[in-house]
Amino acid sequence: MTTEGPIAELDDVTFGYTATPVVEDISLRIDPGEYAAIVGPNGSGKSTLMRLVLGLLEPDSGSARLFGEPAHRFDEGSRVGYVAQQANAAKEMPITVREVVKMGRFPHVGYGLLSAEDWEIVDRALDVVGMSAFADRPVTQLSGGQRQRAFIARALAGEADLLVLDEPTVGVDAESVDAFYALLETLNDDGITVLLVEHDLRAVTDHAERVVCLNRRLRFDGPTEEFVDSDALAETFGTAVSAVGESG
């Protein structure tokens, strides 16, 4: 599906679970085809910001729009693929990779059965993420990296325009993390907009094109190479992140 205008747009958004705001005065625009990463220290509000973008939370003030509609009333769920930390999915549930991926078609089929065309799309999504050989394997028997690939395949099966990932590599071994980010780059090259919430600064500076740095308020929003050399990096994370600048 082609997308005109911004994919997501926050305008002066403030939100708090109590009287104290968790995010404050945030303005942000994600355009089609971008690969953006939201970073910040623990408690900086990055997951809350992601939930505001997805419409799972409604701003206390300001506005959040998704594909041009108020985010909390956006009802074309299949246009957004969501990948959580692997710990958040039902880990011990007996379910195969193909059963997980077919969930991506549920917003399309509603109460009905998957058609032959739906199953073709599911198989294609499995192929894109390199999981065809594991289609009938229980998710419980996958490594962390493979499991996250299966969730990305679910988003692809839904034909999502926007892929939102919330710290997707927590608990995934280092080797698998590299392959996972290579997959995200490939998908972004194919036109899928990627919005990543990530604690791993090295991964962000190595892969994302744009960094949104948050610590309740927006500290930085711009190209990754500028972020690496910016004062925002040291101000937000302290001196412990100097290695990021060197690697980047």
Place this chain on the structure above:
Amino acid sequence: MTASPAFLAGTSLLDAALAPAYWLLAEWSEFMFDVARWTGLGLLQYQYMHRAVLVGLCIGVMAPLIGTFLVHRQLALIGDALAHTAFAGVAVGLFLNAVLDFGVSPYLTAIIVAMIAALSIELISEVTDAYNDVSMAIVLSTGFALGTTLISLNAGGLSVGIDQYLFGNLATVSRENAAILLVLFVVIVGTVALTRNQLLYVTFDETAAEVAGIPVNWYNRTMVVLTALVVVGAMQIMGVILVAAMLVVPVAGAAQVSRSFTGSLLSSVVLAELAVIVGIGLSYYGEATAGGVIVLVAVAIYVACIVFGRLRTALGEESAAETARIDASSTDSEAEPATD
């Protein structure tokens, strides 16, 4: 039992609504008499056993069908909570009959009270941000407290009637209650069949389901209401105290031997039916309480599933942990992402 079809002064109304179920019961009974003639099985020579077997078979489908979604959402104890509120519902019905001569079936009051309790569990969690187990504990305690209070207010009249609901009894499955259960069966199985996609998505990954546009709260409420209906349906054979077991034990057994969700769902139904049929047979010939025997058989099957699962692993099938390690070290790095 005290069940009267005079609910809401509607003898004819309720009977008319249940007419198709009564017809089905009559046909089923004819079939069971034929089976008794062919096989010589003594327990099928009595009409009350025909009803008990049919109700048991329905429970064997309904309970694991709902239980599969509950167990994998870590809501296994919700059945216990709702069983205790169903007990309160029975006490309400018996109280109304004893004190006000209301003529209501305790089975129907149990359905109403359990459904209110089911929605209360969701409401408490949503309004107070409490964990689900906190709201379940509150509803369980309230249900049990209400039940015991109502019984104590009229101990002589109620204590005799309450036993059959606490412990279940094959012989007390009345024609009316069996017919109501058939209606519940159609409602529960039909709802799950219709909403299976949404229930699966919400069960597996609630946040992703919400992002995908599925009204998660609505399906959560649907699930707890269906659970309440199953609990009340199973209560007459299993008894309040054991009813939750049929929601959990066959599902836990199926999880030991299944690789897929569909396989797990079907296996749990097969295991539950096995427990029901063997349990009813043993309880009849052993003159024991059906609910207890059915649960003991289900637990034995569960243990057998664990042993089978472990044996299968030992004999060469991949264990989850081992495979995860193997895959992490080999396949992730090998599997290059394909490009379109």
